[in-house]
Amino acid sequence: MVSETKKSKIDAIIRASRLIMRMNQANPASPKSEALYYKMLTSYYTCLLNAHDEGKFIAAHTVFFPSEILYAMDIVPMHTETTTWMMALFLGEQAEILSAGAELGLVPEICSPHRGLAGAFSLGALPRPDAMLWSNLICDNTAKSGELIMEINKCPGFYLDHPFQRSETEDKYFLGELEDMICFLEEKSGQKMDWDKLSKIVQRMDHQMELFREIGELRKTVPSPFPNRGFLQLLTTDYLCPGQPEAIEYLEALRDELAEMVRERKGAVSPERFRLMTLFVPPMYLMGFLEKIGQEYGVVSVVEPLFTRWAEGRLDPSQPLESVARKAAMIPERRSMYGPLGQEALQDLVDCAEQYKVDGAVYWAFMGCRHTCATVKLFKDLLNEVDVPVLTIDCDIVDPTINSEAEIREKMEQFFELLEDR
Amino acid sequence: MRALGVDIGSLTTKAVILDGEGIIASSVIASGDESEQSAGNAIDEALKQAGLKKDDGVFIVSTGAGGKDISLSQQSKSLTSCLARGVHRLFPSARMSIDMGAESSTVIKISERGRLNDWVNQDKCAAGTGIFLQQMAKLMQMPLDEMAALSLQAKGRADITSTCAVFAESEVISHVHREPPTPKEDIVAGIYYSVVSRIISLCKRIGIERDVAVTGGVAMNGGLVKILEGELGFAVLVPERPQLVAALGAAVVAQESIEKGISG
Numbered sequence A: 001m002v003s004e005t006k007k008s009k010i011d012a013i014i015r016a017s018r019l020i021m022r023m024n025q026a027n028p029a030s031p032k033s034e035a036l037y038y039k040m041l042t043s044y045y046t047c048l049l050n051a052h053d054e055g056k057f058i059a060a061h062t063v064f065f066p067s068e069i070l071y072a073m074d075i076v077p078m079h080t081e082t083t084t085w086m087m088a089l090f091l092g093e094q095a096e097i098l099s100a101g102a103e104l105g106l107v108p109e110i111c112s113p114h115r116g117l118a119g120a121f122s123l124g125a126l127p128r129p130d131a132m133l134w135s136n137l138i139c140d141n142t143a144k145s146g147e148l149i150m151e152i153n154k155c156p157g158f159y160l161d162h163p164f165q166r167s168e169t170e171d172k173y174f175l176g177e178l179e180d181m182i183c184f185l186e187e188k189s190g191q192k193m194d195w196d197k198l199s200k201i202v203q204r205m206d207h208q209m210e211l212f213r214e215i216g217e218l219r220k221t222v223p224s225p226f227p228n229r230g231f232l233q234l235l236t237t238d239y240l241c242p243g244q245p246e247a248i249e250y251l252e253a254l255r256d257e258l259a260e261m262v263r264e265r266k267g268a269v270s271p272e273r274f275r276l277m278t279l280f281v282p283p284m285y286l287m288g289f290l291e292k293i294g295q296e297y298g299v300v301s302v303v304e305p306l307f308t309r310w311a312e313g314r315l316d317p318s319q320p321l322e323s324v325a326r327k328a329a330m331i332p333e334r335r336s337m338y339g340p341l342g343q344e345a346l347q348d349l350v351d352c353a354e355q356y357k358v359d360g361a362v363y364w365a366f367m368g369c370r371h372t373c374a375t376v377k378l379f380k381d382l383l384n385e386v387d388v389p390v391l392t393i394d395c396d397i398v399d400p401t402i403n404s405e406a407e408i409r410e411k412m413e414q415f416f417e418l419l420e421d422r
Numbered sequence B: 001m002r003a004l005g006v007d008i009g010s011l012t013t014k015a016v017i018l019d020g021e022g023i024i025a026s027s028v029i030a031s032g033d034e035s036e037q038s039a040g041n042a043i044d045e046a047l048k049q050a051g052l053k054k055d056d057g058v059f060i061v062s063t064g065a066g067g068k069d070i071s072l073s074q075q076s077k078s079l080t081s082c083l084a085r086g087v088h089r090l091f092p093s094a095r096m097s098i099d100m101g102a103e104s105s106t107v108i109k110i111s112e113r114g115r116l117n118d119w120v121n122q123d124k125c126a127a128g129t130g131i132f133l134q135q136m137a138k139l140m141q142m143p144l145d146e147m148a149a150l151s152l153q154a155k156g157r158a159d160i161t162s163t164c165a166v167f168a169e170s171e172v173i174s175h176v177h178r179e180p181p182t183p184k185e186d187i188v189a190g191i192y193y194s195v196v197s198r199i200i201s202l203c204k205r206i207g208i209e210r211d212v213a214v215t216g217g218v219a220m221n222g223g224l225v226k227i228l229e230g231e232l233g234f235a236v237l238v239p240e241r242p243q244l245v246a247a248l249g250a251a252v253v254a255q256e257s258i259e260k261g262i263s264g
Helices: A010-026 A032-050 A068-072 A080-091 A094-103 A112-123 A140-153 A168-189 A195-218 A230-240 A245-263 A284-297 A320-330 A342-355 A376-385 A405-421 B035-050 B079-090 B130-140 B144-151 B165-177 B184-206 B222-232 B242-260
Strands: A058-061 A076-079 A131-135 A157-160 A274-279 A299-303 A360-366 A390-395 B002-008 B012-019 B022-030 B058-063 B096-100 B105-110 B116-122 B212-215
Touching: A010 A032, A010 A080, A032 A076, A032 A230, A032 A245, A068 A076, A068 A168, A068 A195, A068 A320, A076 A080, A076 A230, A080 A094, A080 A112, A080 A230, A080 A284, A094 A112, A112 A140, A131 A140, A131 A168, A140 A157, A157 A168, A168 A320, A195 A230, A195 A245, A195 A320, A230 A245, A284 A299, A284 A405, A342 A376, A360 A376, A360 A405, A376 A390, A390 A405, A405 B079, A405 B116, B002 B035, B002 B079, B002 B242, B012 B035, B012 B242, B022 B035, B022 B242, B035 B058, B058 B079, B058 B242, B079 B096, B079 B105, B079 B116, B079 B212, B079 B242, B096 B184, B096 B242, B105 B184, B116 B184, B130 B144, B130 B165, B130 B184, B144 B184, B144 B222, B165 B184, B184 B222, B212 B222, B212 B242
Parallel strands: A058 A076, A058 A131, A131 A157, A274 A299, A274 A360, A360 A390, B002 B058, B096 B212
Antiparallel strands: B002 B012, B012 B022, B096 B105, B105 B116
């Protein structure tokens, strides 16, 4: 009998990832970090694929969930949104999973990764989780996803409630939520929290955030050494492997390679003509296209203020659970997607435009993320005030039926023309 | 060296020839299946009018839906950039322009130097475009000119949806067949208002800035322009031949290239 994890699409993701890793290893011109990134992905999904056969407990969780806790309890995490993206990216199976989502009554106006992940579970494309963990960080979709997935998989679940603001009372409340979740997981999985392990993970996570900041600093250089495809890789690293040795190994290699390129004054595109700020996330299935058009026109994305810029602050391994709570408040995406925007977030946008010497910005207005799209005008006006033109592209990050590559190319070419004519 | 701009649109192809003094010839022909052929015909017609031949030294810049892939031009430029140049040549005070073409509507912002500052377009649905108006004219069984004149006599306005061309069509049919039928002039005014409300929401997305010019074939529709002015609350600038503005802009780009010594 074929085990249920073997029936899933995880095996296909691993095969695709391993193939790219080997291609990178075989190519002497390919940076070492590329192979390490795919090694990290392969390892994550191999653990997931083998989890049930090895008697391990799988916890599915939504985005921005503190999976450090799962790693510390030897529970296998399954990042639901990212795994759906991976299926879209590597296997091109968006249509099938979105159609399955539609059969569950999820209309096209709902965030496509969430439609997709529900569809993927209903198709059996993802392994059956032993528990579902979800939260209100970062949106109503993440807050509402859990019950349906629990129902599909007939598994127990835990909802983690994040306060909007930070104060002593709210920090204490959130810490209580994390403690309750640990109790829930201990009861359901039979695994105990290993506090020493959590402390080590927190220490590495602190280093991981520092590596992000160092990489961000290196990208300020003209020409920028960081390729357009790197954005998705940074996101995936953070989402799948917080505080994991594979993530550190990849990020250190990447940082060293970028530092070397900066010393040699080498850019990711040559010649570098336009430096862009990326707002929100480009369609995942167009990463190859964005790399290509970047090379063609000498365009490089130098900063993603809403996604890869961790807020200031450090984590303290001697207070591991408090640090996990603190990290939740420092998540870059919180600035634009969770709670009020705040003057600090707006100022950061302006600072980024100046510090990264940005020529223009592209706002990927993901139609399924309506609350984020509410910032389009505000951000555009703000950047226009500092003489940064903004291109807004209405799109979907997973569903390719909303715009064609040709349509996006046309808009981007017009924008490059606008930048050139200034 | 003369500067020639050619705008290959989905319904018509336009060509404009400029020399140091201004426009010396222009042509408008129906677009065929092949962009190359349409561009060739429009260029030949304009050259004929100007008494020129291709080997007399002409720098050609192409634009429009089919402008990118033609071999006849030395350079191609986006429609939005050409519209900005064309509008600026005609109306230097214009800071915004609304282009209402056959298959899309585009709103652009123009800098003091006549460069494109920003743009927004709608090309997902026929609602708000020239083709939509043609379809409505068929439904109303009257030519576009007659519809435009009729709209000026409207005392009321039928409610017509602005979000979907197909739904709008059924609504018009229902107005025609209801008892008593909605007056034709009110239906036409409603059709125009549905187009205008879509255009206005596009304008608002990038912020309305005066002076505003209106270009493209639909700008020749006086009834629609009047409703647009009513909604904007001020008069707009309409060129004598609004359908030629993008081709004029392409010719301006060609002129700039000649001045810079670019050979294409």
